[in-house]
Amino acid sequence: xxxxxxxxxxxxxxxxxxxxxxxxxxxxxxxxxxxxxxxxxxxxxxxxxxxxxxxxxxxxxxxxxxxxxxxxxxxxxxxxxxxxxxxxxxxxxxxxxxxxxxxxxxxxxxxxxxxxxxxxxxxxxxxxxxxxxxxxxxxxxxxxxxxxxxxxxxxxxxxxxxxxxxxxxxxxxxxxxxxxxxxxxxxxxxxxxxxxxxxxxxxxxxxxxxxxxxxxxxxxxxxxxxxxxxxxxxxxxxxxxxxxxxxxxxx
Amino acid sequence: xxxxxxxxxxxxxxxxxxxxxxxxxxxxxxxxxxxxxxxxxxxxxxxxxxxxxxxxxxxxxxxxxxxxxxxxxxxxxxxxxxxxxxxxxxxxxxxxxxxxxxxxxxxxxxxxxxxxxxxxxxxxxxxxxxxxxxxxxxxxxxxxxxxxxxxxxxxxxxxxxxxxxxxxxxxxxxxxxxxxxxxxxxxxxxxxxxxxxxxxxxxxxxxxxxxxxxxxxxxxxxxxxxxxxxxxxxxxxxxxxxxxxx
Numbered sequence: 155x156x157x158x159x160x161x162x163x164x165x166x167x168x169x170x171x172x173x174x175x176x177x178x179x180x181x182x183x184x185x186x187x188x189x190x191x192x193x194x195x196x197x198x199x200x201x202x203x204x205x206x207x208x209x210x211x212x213x214x215x216x217x218x219x220x221x222x223x224x225x226x227x228x229x230x231x232x233x234x235x236x237x238x239x240x241x242x243x244x245x246x247x248x249x250x251x252x253x254x255x256x257x258x259x260x261x262x263x264x265x266x267x268x269x270x271x272x273x274x275x276x277x278x279x280x281x282x283x284x285x286x287x288x289x290x291x292x293x294x295x296x297x298x299x300x301x302x303x304x305x306x307x308x309x310x311x312x313x314x315x316x317x318x319x320x321x322x323x324x325x326x327x328x329x330x331x332x333x334x335x336x337x338x339x340x341x342x343x344x345x346x347x348x349x350x351x352x353x354x355x356x357x358x359x360x361x362x363x364x365x366x367x368x369x370x371x372x373x374x375x376x377x378x379x380x381x382x383x384x385x386x387x388x389x390x391x392x393x394x395x396x397x398x399x400x401x402x403x404x405x
Numbered sequence: 406x407x408x409x410x411x412x413x414x415x416x417x418x419x420x421x422x423x424x425x426x427x428x429x430x431x432x433x434x435x436x437x438x439x440x441x442x443x444x445x446x447x448x449x450x451x452x453x454x455x456x457x458x459x460x461x462x463x464x465x466x467x468x469x470x471x472x473x474x475x476x477x478x479x480x481x482x483x484x485x486x487x488x489x490x491x492x493x494x495x496x497x498x499x500x501x502x503x504x505x506x507x508x509x510x511x512x513x514x515x516x517x518x519x520x521x522x523x524x525x526x527x528x529x530x531x532x533x534x535x536x537x538x539x540x541x542x543x544x545x546x547x548x549x550x551x552x553x554x555x556x557x558x559x560x561x562x563x564x565x566x567x568x569x570x571x572x573x574x575x576x577x578x579x580x581x582x583x584x585x586x587x588x589x590x591x592x593x594x595x596x597x598x599x600x601x602x603x604x605x606x607x608x609x610x611x612x613x614x615x616x617x618x619x620x621x622x623x624x625x626x627x628x629x630x631x632x633x634x635x636x637x638x639x640x641x642x643x644x645x646x647x648x649x650x651x
Contacts, residue, residue, distance in 0.1 A: 235551025239647045249555040262556040289647040
C-alpha cells in the first residue's frame with residue numbers, strides 16, 4: 155500500500171533528517187515507528203500525510219505518487235487538533251464539512267464522494283453522545299482523542315496515521331484507546347502507522363516495528379493486539395531488545 | 406459586567422459628582438439632580454435625535470472597520486509573505502494619531518457623514534488589523550495541519566480556522582476601540598454639522614452656556630459608549646460561546 159523509494163528529506167540549510175530511506179507497508183498491516191526525539195519519525199508521518207514533500211525520492215500510496223494530502227488517509231495528532239470553538243459533534247463533522255465545502259472536485263474531495271453523516275455513527279460507537287454538545291475544553295483527554303478518532307473515521311479512511319496520540323493520557327485511558335484503535339483497524343480493515351517514542355506502546359500496537367535511527371531496522375511482532383500479549387514473555391523480550399537498541403544508538 | 410456592578414458605579418460617581426459640585430459651587434458644575442432633570446427634559450427636545458446621529462456614525466465607522474480590517478488582518482496573519490510586506494507599513498502608520506488627518510479628510514471627503522465615519526474607521530482599522538493578524542499568525546500549526554490532512558486548502562482554512570479563531574480578537578479590538586471611537590466622534594461632530602452629541606455638547610457648553618444641558622449631552626455620550634460595550638459583550642456571548650463554557 156505504501157511504497158517509499160530513496161526518500162531524502164531535510165529542511166533548508168540543515169542536515170537531512172531522512173536520507174535514501176526505503177520502506178514498504180502492505181494493506182491492513184499495523185506499524186509502529188519508534189525512535190528517540192529528533193530521529194525524524196514525525197517528519198516521516200507528515201510526509202506520509204502529504205503535509206511535507208520529499209526533497210528527493212518518491213512516496214507512493216496505492217500506486218499513486220503522493221503530492222498532497224490524500225482524501226483516504228486520516229491523520230491524528232498528539233494534541234488531537236480539535237477546533238476549540240466547535241463542539242464535539244461539530245468537530246466530528248469537520249472533515250465532512252470540508253468535503254461539502256469543496257464538493258466533488260477530485261482534489262480536496264474524492265470524485266465519488268457521497269455526503270453521508272457518518273459522524274453520528276462514530277460518536278455513538280465511541281461513546282461520545284453524552285458529550286456531543288460540549289466543547290473540547292470541557293471534556294477529558296481521552297474523550298478528546300476519541301473525538302479526533304471519530305472525525306477521522308467519519309471520512310472512511312483506509313490508512314490511519316497517528317502521531318503519539320496517547321502520550322498525554324493516563325495509563326488506563328491509554329491502554330483502552332490502544333485496544334480501541336487496534337479493534338477499529340481490524341474491523342474497518344485499516345492500515346495503521348503510529349509514531350511513538352514509547353517502546354511499550356510500539357510493541358502493543360505494531361505487528362511490525364520500524365526503529366528509526368541512523369540505520370533503520372524492522373522488528374517483527376506478529377502477536378501484537380492479541381489477548382494477554384502485554385503479559386507474555388515475547389513482549390518482555392522485545393521490550394528488552396528495543397531498549398538495548400535505542401540505548402546503543404543514543405550512546 | 407453585571408448590572409448590579411454598573412448600578413454601584415453610577416451611585417459612586419453621582420456621590421463624588423454631588424460632593425464636587427457642592428465644593429465648587431459654580432454654574433459650570435451643576436449638581437447631578439438638576440442635570441438629570443434637564444436630561445429627561447432634553448430627551449423630548451432633540452437630544453434623542455442627536456444621540457441617534459452619533460450612534461449611526463460610530464456604528465457605521467465600527468462596522469466598516471470590521472468589514473475591511475478583519476479580512477486584511479486574516480490575510481496578513483495567514484501568509485508570511487504578506488506579513489513581510491505589510492507589517493512594516495502598518496507599524497509605520499499605526500502610531501500616528503489619526504486625529505491629525507481631520508483637515509485632510511474634510512478636504513477630500515467633504516463635510517458630511519462620510520468624512521466623520523472615515524475618521525472613526527481610520528482609528529479602528531489599525532487596532533483590528535494588528536489584533537486579528539496576531540491571532541491568525543499565532544494559531545497552533547497542529548490545528549492547521551490537522552485540517553489540511555482532512556483535505557482543506559487555503560479557502561477552507563480561512564472558513565473553518567482563521568475566521569472563527571479571529572472572532573474573539575475582532576471583538577476585543579472593538580471593545581478596546583469603543584472609548585477612542587466615541588472620543589473621536591466628539592471631535593468630528595464639532596465640524597460642519599448641526600446633529601450629533603459632539604455638536605450638542607459644544608453648542609450648549611460654549612455658545613449657550615447651558616451647562617446642565619451640556620452635561621446631559623455628556624451623559625448621553627457615556628450611555629452611547631456603555632450601550633456599545635454591552636452590544637460587543639452580547640455579540641461575544643453569541644458568537645464565541647466556547648469562551649464561556651467552563
